[in-house]
Amino acid sequence: MLLTMAALVVLGGGLGAAALTHTAAVSDRLADRIAPARTAVGELDSELVSQRAAVFAYALSGEDRYLATYRQNLEAEPVTMARLRDLLADEPAALRDLEHAEALAGRWHNDVAEPLIRGRQAGTDPAELAAVATRGLDTFEALRAEFSALVARLDQIRDASRADLDRARGLRDLTFVAILAALLLTSVVSSVLVRLTVLRPLERLGESVRQVAGGNFRHRLRPQGPADIARLADDVETMRQRMVDALERGQHDRDALEQQAAELRRSNEDLEQFAYVASHDLQEPLRKVASFCQMLQRRYGDQLDDRARQYIGFAVDGATRMQELINDLLAFSRIGRVYSDLREVDLAEVFEQAAANLSGAVEEAGAEITRDPLPTVQGDPTLLTMLWQNLLGNAVKFRSPERDPRVRVTVADTPDGWSFTVEDNxxxxxxxxxxxxxxxFQRLHPRGSYPGTGIGLAVCKKIVEYHGGTLSLDETYTGGARFRFTLPRPAPPAVPEQPAEPAAESAVPA
Incomplete structure (x- = not known):
């Protein structure tokens, strides 16, 4: 269809251009050559008549002004002749008539006009001059007759050109009407073909696609219609098949995920049971070991040597440390499971609570704790108190022996939320x-150097991540230790939708 329409456009354009070119050529020939040539013939005839009158007047009166008029028209004659030759260059018959008239004009100038002028200037008898003028009448009349014939020939050419122009215009109009009719016919045929070969297959394809989109993923798409639409249908069918495969894989993965979730629930129940055992059943034997070791030391201490008492001390210390490890592990496992009371928390209040819990250690170390105004966040107050208590406790515990501890807490409002730093010296x-x-349970120092089990920062990291933030060490700070952590802002409260006001009813008088 596209090739046919393109061929019609090219053919119609060529025919239209040819018709326009022919019409323009005929019109230009008529307007630019024939009509100006006829006008120039009239001008040349007027110039010759003016020359004759001026010559006869000069011969009778001898006044120079008549001679000047003759000379002026004589000079204009070759110019008009040359213009006529250019205009009639494509008209050989008219050009021959012009050449014959030019020869007659030259003979009249030589045989009549010039002898009359010379005779008058020489004082020749007027009777002789009258005889010369009479002899030239036949030549001048023949010249006028030749110009009349030339005018008649130009009129014939003009009429023929006008008829040719009318035919060219008719052919031009017919050509454009034919082009328009061909384009309309082609458009109608193209519309019918598009309807039959493109739109109907597309409608069938659309119905099949809508069935698949409606949830019938088992509906197969059959390629129909032209090659392009068939390829499109084949591609959609391939996409449908991939969707079916993906749904089947998703269902399989979902079943596997549900199975894993069930196993995870069972595992969490086992972990909760383990936590219960760790908090009750495992701690009871440890307390019994420590208690009986202490009783053994008190009752038989005078009978034991230093080595035995040292061994008993090791046993008591090991049981005590094991009990601390179990308690810390139990607290670590409860983060996000037992402590999950999420609400808006004023960090200033929980900070003060954590500082009060550490007041003894702070006073003993002579520490100074300063902070910026703290915001309100969404979180669990118990966990956030544990976070501040661990960070501040570490800052006081790992103090330098050369200076009093100084702890500085700063807050920054960032596009991602609140950013906090805990900095010490x-x-x-x-x-x-x-x-x-x-x-x-990772420690950087021996157990005897600093107390604790090495779980504090792990607890802090888990608390911050449970609240949707991050905790890291600032590796660029060299004046002590600086920890950075982030907490998100509380979600803005939902704005209830305002009920639409009822339209005021217009009162209608009874």
Whole structure:
């Protein structure tokens, strides 16, 4: 269809251009050559008549003004002749008539006009001059007759050109009407063909696609129609098949995920049972070991040597540390499971609670704690108190022996939420251990140097991540240790929709 329409457009354009060109050529020939040539013949005839009158007047009166008029028209004659030759260059018959008239004009100038002028200037008898003028009448009349014939020939050419122009215009109009009719016919045929070969297959394809989109993924699409639509249908069928395969894989993965979720629930129940055992059943034997070791030391201490008493001390210390580890592990496992009272929390209040819990250690170390105004966040107050207590406790515990501890808490409002820093002037942390310090039960110092089980920063990291933030060590700070953590802002309260006001009813008088 496109090739046919393109061929029609090219053919119609060529025919239209040819018709327009022919019409323009005929019109230009008529307007630019024939009509100006006829006008020039009239001008030339007027010039010759003016020359004759001026010559005869000069011969009778001898006044120079008549001679000047003759000379002026004589000079204009070759110019008009040359213009006529250019205009009639494509008209050989008219050009021959012009050449014959030009020869007659030259003979009249030589045989009549010039002898009359010379005779008058020489004082020739007027009777002789009258005889010369009479002899030239036949030549001048023949010249006028030749110009009349030339005018008649130009009139014939003009009439023929006008008829040719009318035929060219008719052919032009007929050509454009034929082009328009061909284009309309082609458009109608194209519309019918598009309807039959394109739109109907597309409608059938659309119905099949709507069935698939409605949930009938088992409905197969059969390629129909032209090659392009068939390829489209085949591509849609391939996409449908991939969707079916993806749904089947998704169902399989969902079943597997549900199975894993069930196993995870069972595992969590087992972990909760383990936590219960760790908090009750495992701690009871540890307390019994520590208690009986202490009783053994009290009752038989005078009978034991130093080595035996040292062994008993080791046993009591090990049982005590094991009990602390179990308690810390139990607290770590409860984050996000037992402590999940999410609400708006004023961090200033929980900060003060954590500082009060550490007041003894703070006073003993002579520490100074300063903070910026703290915002309100969404979280669990118990967990956030544990977070501040661990961070502030570490800052006081790992203080430098050379200076009093100074702890500074700052807050910054960022596009992602609230950013907090806890900065101290203590012994600091080597950047090589920036990740190790957040691993549970990982210690950087011997047990005798600093108390604790090495779980505090792991608890802090888990609390911050449970609240949707991040906790890290600032490795660029060298004046001690600086921890950065982020907390998201509370979600803005939902604005209830205002009920639409009822339209005022217009009162209608009874």
């Amino acid at each position: 203590g012994i600091g942390i080597d950047p090589r251990y920036a990740e190790k310090i957040f691993v549970i």
